[in-house]
Amino acid sequence: MGEENLEAQAIVVGAGPAGLMAAHKLAKEGLEVIVVERGQYAGAKNLSGLLYSTVLSEAVPDFPSKAPLERPVCKRAMGFLAPESFTLLSFGSSKWSVPPHNQTWVVYRAQFDRWLASQVEEAGGTILEGTVVEELFYEEEGSMTKVSGVRIRGEEEPFRAPVVILAEGAVGLVTERARSRLKMHSGEKPQSYGLGIKEIWALPASTIEDRFGLDPGCGAAMEWVGSPFQGLVGGGFLYTGKESLALGLIVKLESMTKAKVSPQDLMEGFKANPEIRKYLKGGELLEYGAHLIPEGGPRAVGQLSQHGLLIVGDAAGLVNASMYHEGANLAMLSGRLAAEAVIQAHLLGDFSRESLSLYDRMLKESFLMEDLSRLKNIERAHMVFPRLMAELPSRFANLLVDLFEQAPVPKREIRKHAFQRALDGLPKLQTLLDLWKMRGMLG
Ligand SMILES: Cc1cc2nc3c(=O)[nH]c(=O)nc-3n(C[C@H](O)[C@H](O)[C@H](O)COP(=O)(O)OP(=O)(O)OC[C@H]3O[C@@H](n4cnc5c(N)ncnc54)[C@H](O)[C@@H]3O)c2cc1C
The missing domain is CATH 3.30.9.100 (D-Amino Acid Oxidase; Chain A, domain 2)
Structure with missing residues (x-):
């Protein structure tokens, strides 16, 4: 990296969906943005499979004809597996087989993130691949500590920008250290x-x-x-x-x-x-x-903005860990909202926490926080999940198998036997209570 590259209007750490969507928005606005990615290419270290594209479709409306999408999801299924039986509820709609395919796609992130990175470059942003951010660069202003860039592994001089967006993904070490150094408050409970x-x-x-x-x-x-x-x-x-x-x-x-x-x-x-x-x-x-x-839900989300700093995506804990398991789309939404706050901060020339907390406000009003707030009781659901899973899948699968058992006896007896076997020894009140608590996972 040459001396002339050591300054930008915004630096993004991490080229996952959160960081790339932030950079895409900033670059489209004409800001000089640099994304630093430690992998050999964007997506090199990423895994996920289902992409909900409601946020992407606003940023790149013609993405279905450009992005490396594997297949649109035309059919979904949810199943219970038991050692000797199974139940599978398969469902779909003719609407899912035609555009916009219910905005649900199978993607391989190694290809998808690379493509999204190319969109950032097309919009005028720069991606520095194979480059590790080791630490944020801090400056003191009176009694205030602010973020003024990043320190790159192997570089002596800091790489400066008035604002950094941390999009490191889960368990980001730079994020963790920044939280502690900038005394950013944690969530009500530790992340899980x-x-x-x-x-x-x-x-x-x-x-x-x-x-x-x-x-x-x-x-x-x-x-x-x-x-x-x-x-x-x-x-x-x-x-x-x-x-x-x-x-x-x-x-x-x-x-x-x-x-x-x-x-x-x-x-x-x-x-x-x-x-x-x-x-x-x-x-x-x-x-x-x-x-x-x-997977800690809303109570594990802490402070996400500070002087010169915003935290987005998995690094911020913004995953809907309900039955929808939505991460990438929410990462993109938080990235876009962070970029909107940065654009506003550039217009005002003010990168203080007060100015950047526009991000927190937009996040709060978005469907992301609405969805996340519904998961505040997810821990209770997680507590009863093992008990229910030990009982229900095999009982339910066996019930269906038993209902269709063929024997030279009246069907009424077959049904009676099937239900007796399904309910035998089941703590019914406890199971009903557990099922009620499981609604915390619906999202
Ligand atoms: C097995 C699995 C399946 C999943 N399935 C789904 C699914 O079906 N649907 C869904 O929506 N979500 C799914 N998710 C979640 C989804 O992958 C994440 O929510 C999403 O990737 C978060 O995006 P992000 O940009 O915040 O972080 P990431 O995608 O993790 O990107 C972070 C990037 O930052 C880089 N980085 C980290 N530290 C540094 C550093 N110090 N310097 C430079 N670069 C750095 C990393 O290399 C990485 O490229 C799944 C996750 C897993 C693990």
């Missing part, structure tokens, strides 16, 4: 994390379409809970790419460590389930990765 693991399996497009019952070009998204997850808080997913499947799981880290279960064992158990195994048959494992996801 889910561990996400994903594998990509190669399969021919026609095999995928046959196995999932899809029209050519259409995709499916399946989510599963039940026995492979050993009563832990979490579940698995299976998404269809063009010529590959993305199979993975997200399990609350705390419940995994408490139960002393290894993520590899969980993944092997998930893949070994006959209902899952059949989708992978004949496939070739292409890649594997693991990443943390903030």
Whole structure:
């Protein structure tokens, strides 16, 4: 990096969806913005699979014809897995098979983030790849400490800008240190994390379409809970790419460590389930990765703006960890709102916390915070989840199997036996209470 590059109007740390959307907005406004990404390219370290595109479609309306999208999701399914049985609720709409495809896509982030980075460059922004931000650069102004840039690994001089957007993703070390140095208040409770693991399996497009019952070009998204997850808080997913499947799981880290279960064992158990195994048959494992996801909900979100600083995306804990598991779209929304606050700050020439807290206000009024605020009781739901998962998936799957059992007896007896078996020994009041608490996960 030459001396002439050591100043910008805004620096973004991290080229994930949050940082790239912030940079895209800033560059479009004509601001000189530089995104610093430690990976060899944007998306090199990212994993996620489903992209809700409501925010992207506002920024790049013609993205469906430009972005590397794997398949639109035309069909969704939610299932219970039990050792010897399963239940699968599959649903869709003819509307999902035509544009705008319910704004739901399967994407591989390695390709998608790279494309989004190219949009930032097209708009006039700069992406510095393979470059690590080690620390923020601080300056004192009277009794106030403000952020005035970043320190890059291997560079002596700081890289200056009046405002830095931290988009480091989950468990960002620079973010953590900045919070402490700038005395930014934390959330009401510490952040908690889910561990996400994903594998990509190669399969021919026609095999995928046959196995999932899809029209050519259409995709499916399946989510599963039940026995492979050993009563832990979490579940698995299976998404269809063009010529590959993305199979993975997200399990609350705390419940995994408490139960002393290894993520590899969980993944092997998930893949070994006959209902899952059949989708992978004949496939070739292409890649594997693991990443943390903030799942603490609104009470784990702390202060997000300070003098010269804004925090966005997973680094800010802005993930909807309900059944929607929405991270990337919310990351993009927070990135865009942060950029709007930075644009306003440039107009005013004021990068103080007061000025930049426009971001907090816009966030509060957005659907993001509305959704997140509904997760304030998610911890209670997480507490009862293992108990319910130990009971319900197999009971429900067995009930359906038993209802259709063929025997030379009246059907009334078959039904009676099926319900008796399903309810036998079930603590009914407790289960009803648990189900009520589970609404905290609906989002
Ligand atoms: C297995 C798994 C499945 C998921 N599935 C979904 C899904 O289906 N749908 C969904 O919406 N969300 C999903 N998510 C969540 C989603 O991936 C995140 O919410 C989203 O990526 C957050 O975007 P971000 O830009 O905040 O952070 P990230 O995407 O994590 O990007 C942060 C970037 O910052 C870079 N960086 C970090 N530190 C530094 C540094 N010091 N210097 C320079 N660069 C740095 C990183 O290399 C990275 O590129 C999933 C997550 C996982 C782990």
